[in-house]
Amino acid sequence: MTAESVAVDLEVLRYRPGEGSRLENFSVQVAKGTKVLDALDAIWATLDHSLMFRRACHHSSCGACAMRINGRERLACVTQVAEAAEEHQPIRVEPLHNLPVVGDLVVDVAGFFARMTASDLVITRSAEPELPVSVDPLPASLSLRQVVVPEDLDRFIRFESCIECGICVSVCPSMAADDGFLGPAALAGIHRTREATGDATESAHLLALADGDGGVWRCHSSFECTASCPQAVDPAGRIMSLRGQILARRWGRMWGR
Ligand code: SF4
Ligand code: FES
Incomplete structure (x- = not known):
């Protein structure tokens, strides 16, 4: 050395x-x-x-x-x-x-990924919007191709920032006590997929999953997952947001909306 x-x-x-x-x-x-x-x-x-x-x-x-x-x-x-x-x-x-x-x-991460699958979180390249980057024909004066970057590039930043490390599952006190809990990563995935989908049926299905057995109501709101996530996915914030969306849906149903 x-x-x-x-x-x-x-x-x-x-x-x-x-x-x-x-x-x-x-x-x-x-x-x-x-x-x-x-x-x-x-x-x-x-x-x-x-x-x-x-x-x-x-x-x-x-x-x-x-x-x-x-x-x-x-x-x-x-x-x-x-x-x-x-x-x-x-x-x-x-x-x-x-x-x-x-x-x-x-x-063994099998249980972790089983939860991701149970929550219908399947990330595919086709789930992302198409990036309309055009490559100009190579001008004779340039040795590199010129890439035209769209002004609204922010729209295309990958929505899937979770790297599936399992840290949020490890720190979660609800996971430690409750094997039936979907867990922070899977619920954050449901929230993220709802943000990305334009399909009302899929959106309703995902909200029902979040509201179901193993869903957001099993979270003890310790926010340990958000504090520890290396990717700033904010699973606890997303779980709280899902709770709000579920309550809004129930409220809407009560009023016939
Ligand atoms: S800690 Fe963050 S990046 Fe890791 S699995 Fe959980 S949500 Fe995904
Ligand atoms: S080796 Fe890939 S995240 Fe550390």
Whole structure:
């Protein structure tokens, strides 16, 4: 390692089915300014090939590296080692809560995605409006094609900002106590899909789902999900908004609207 490297101490929760769980300490050298995920990569590469953790993009886009770092749900790929080490020595790394642990830091996300499916949240490219970007013919004087960006580009910013990391599920006290709850991500998805759809039948169906068993009324309004979401999806705010829409619909029905 170079002079720019630092020693990092981590305490990692190890688990295998049938063997129970234990904390294991590791010390690795990592480059200055590195992230917790890089430290886990270094453990895997230099000390222990059996360490189980999940990652893909390394830049907070895929949600795969969500875990508890010093008792707080975060994306390991954007959590600075220096910051985490200042909070707690050694840095404690554990799997998400409220999802079954497969091994070490890997949780089973099947239940999470089943909830997303149950809430009819299917994101497809065709669900997005078509972006009318035109590419001009290449002028002889230019080496690059000129892209004409529409003035109302904001309209086309992707409505699907949730990266399906599961952090909101891990922090949610209602999820911890209630297996039948759809959960913050799925309900935020229902809210978002209602915003995007122009189909009245689908919109009514989604609102009925939000109002049904497992829906918004099971939320304890702790707002932990909103405070922890790395993508500012604001699941709790969306759940409150859905409650308002449900009450408005009931009120409207009472008055025959
Ligand atoms: S709503 Fe936020 S915390 Fe929940 S899964 Fe999506 S990105 Fe993660
Ligand atoms: S590795 Fe993709 S979000 Fe961290």
